[in-house]
Amino acid sequence: MFFVFAGELRKRPYVAGAAWWTCNDYQSRYYGSNANGYRPWGLLGPDRSARPAYHVYQQEMAPLTVEKTGFQPGGRGVHGLR
Structure with missing residues (x-):
């Protein structure tokens, strides 16, 4: 079912993301x-x-993965991240 939904999202370049109704199952009466x-x-x-x-x-x-390869401590609270 989500495969269809994801395909429909890709057709619409103006949509930046989506939210699932609920993360986990929940108890109900x-x-x-x-x-x-x-x-x-x-x-x-x-x-x-x-x-x-x-x-x-x-x-x-999450089609993008960010990986830290290095860290350079700097002065005055300005640090470098690679």
Whole structure:
């Protein structure tokens, strides 16, 4: 399902990002909840294990990795970061 959503986002250059409805499943007494009492809408299950959509969401929303290769301490609170 998220694959379709991510594809639709890519079609719209004016969209800078998106937010998932809920990070993890949550307990609910709402009619129609699963037998275990959790609403299964999160990127993480009730035990905080990642669902497949989590990894897709992470890849789509963080396409850039920043890596620090060095640090140069400087004077007057100005430091260099490579």
